């Protein structure tokens with residue numbers, strides 16, 4: 194309702210709930226698509242990275258940053274690291290884009306891409322369809338990266354040509370000529386280079402509670418006792434306990450209760466086709482196993498129509514799958530599509546965090562083909578069992594499918610017909626200043642929580658329905674702090690005195706804040722009273738979200754974090770001095786740190802980014818003019834809304850740059 198009111202106020206194009214195109218935000222833009230090579234695209238959702246498949250710089254941001262973009266057409270950014278991941282050679286049979294990206298995350302880890310923009314290069318990505326590239330770029334965020342991208346090429350241009358919002362005629366020619374220049378120079382230097390041999394990638398599945406916990410489907414549940422790194426071992430033990438798995442169990446022996454085919458990672462037409470093909474290969478009588486409930490959730494209303502025109506829905510329904518309306522559904526379980534405690538699911542989504550698909554639910558991430566195979570056998574299954582001459586015969590004997598073109602389901606674009614109303618009010622982000630020294634007992638998060646503290650854990654989905662930044666203190670680490678049965682407080686550190694008054698949180702695991710862009714994570718910490726989080730590394734979106742709320746995310750070495758945590762555990766008071774850039778404790782030398790001077794200035798003085806940026810209004814307007822001249826197709830095509838000028842929104846605050 195708030196969104197509807199806002200788009201009306203500001204004359205924005207809106208795909209409402211009754212629009213057949215409405216869906217997961219990361220699919221609609223791509224099917225329609227708003228996305229063009231070379232643009233910068235931001236959205237308040239971490240999987241905006243999906244759009245990098247078009248050769249654009251696309252990344253997720255938090256709520257406050259969205260406000261900044263809407264008010265100023267800009268966003269303050271620091272340059273990311275360049276990372277190139279090349280996968281060359283031939284993929285083995287049964288290995289698809291989901292296996293490729295899961296394997297990559299297994300290789301580099303969920304913090305591997307932190308601070309980076311990944312270019313996916315090499316023959317494997319060059320040969321991928323746009324849909325497959327989208328699935329890969331989508332999960333860049335699970336690799337810790339800000340964004341992922343594939344250089345635009347003929348495959349991109351063919352996909353875009355004739356779509357409703359693509360440039361037309363001469364403008365298309367200009368655009369295409371420009372897009373062809375958007376590739377890395379020969380001999381370009383990257384901060385990080387990873388090379389992977391395609392032949393080394395098996396059909397892949399996750400065993401634990403982080404997307405990096407991957408293993409070949411032919412492999413076994415790993416054995417923590419063989420892990421030498423104690424924090425890795427503790428994390429793995431916790432993950433296995435949560436997942437209800439024994440070390441060394443063959444992955445193919447793991448039985449399931451649910452199968453979910455959907456989400457912004459794998460709900461496009463190709464994904465549905467590849468899952469349906471496995472069902473056909475299993476023969477005309479193939480049915481979802483009796484122990485399993487399986488559902489297919491297309492990514493958008495258009496994809497649903499497309500799949501129905503091809504007859505895919507009939508194949509799914511005949512085999513006993515639920516054929517659902519478009520949406521996020523069981524990817525995060527904000528609606529009743531959830532796992533019950535202890536239930537196990539093969540899911541084509543992107544996150545297997547604790548509680549992600551329902552409190553106590555257990556998620557194994559897989560490709561759509563593997564999910565279909567699992568639904569039929571009732572267990573995690575090597576999809577290659579459904580290949581071979583016999584399978585081909587069964588596919589050939591099955592219903593004849595007509596391949597349709599997505600273009601058949603796209604209508605000419607029409608914007609909102611009504612005259613936009615003038616804005617009735619303006620709202621700006623406000624930040625409170627961080628005291629020069631934030632002191633207090635440092636609460637600690639022991640590594641046995643997990644090596645990667647995700648934002649689903651910091652604040653679970655059931656608290657995301659509020660638009661208010663306050664009142665979320667009790668939602669912080671909800672699953673850890675409150676007993677699910679009794680609702681009583683647990684003995685989690687933040688429930689114990691004096692740590693329940695802590696202003697500083699110390700994390701000794703490897704990474705803090707990965708996953709969802711939900712700014713509620715920063716709001717909940719802030720509302721609890723935490724003003725500074727200290728950790729070895731931070732996920733990019735979370736880091737920005739904390740700063741937007743006047744908090745300090747402080748990266749220190751793993752050693753310093755462990756030392757500080759031990760002192761906090763011993764009850765020692767810890768002080769963070771932002772002006773002097775020191776962390777102090779009595780009786781020990783101060784730990785010095787350095788943060789970006791601009792950020793330091795903003796935090797110390799409680800300055801508001803929007804007000805600061807609006808002081809650059811002239812530069813922004815002149816860039817906008819230049820953009821319209823140089824890249825005219827970016828002005829948008831077919832919009833009937835009214836353009837709101839940067840000057841249209843004022844914060845009314847006087848600020849210094």
Ligand SMILES: CC(C)[C@@](O)(CC(=O)O)C(=O)O
Nearest residue numbers: 237238239240708709710711
């Ligand atoms: C909460 C939801 C809208 C979200 O898509 C947010 C996000 O990833 O940024 C998620 O998957 O957690």
Ligand code: SF4
Nearest residue numbers: 217456457521524525
């Ligand atoms: S909830 Fe899942 S499907 Fe929806 S945007 Fe987030 S990751 Fe994508």
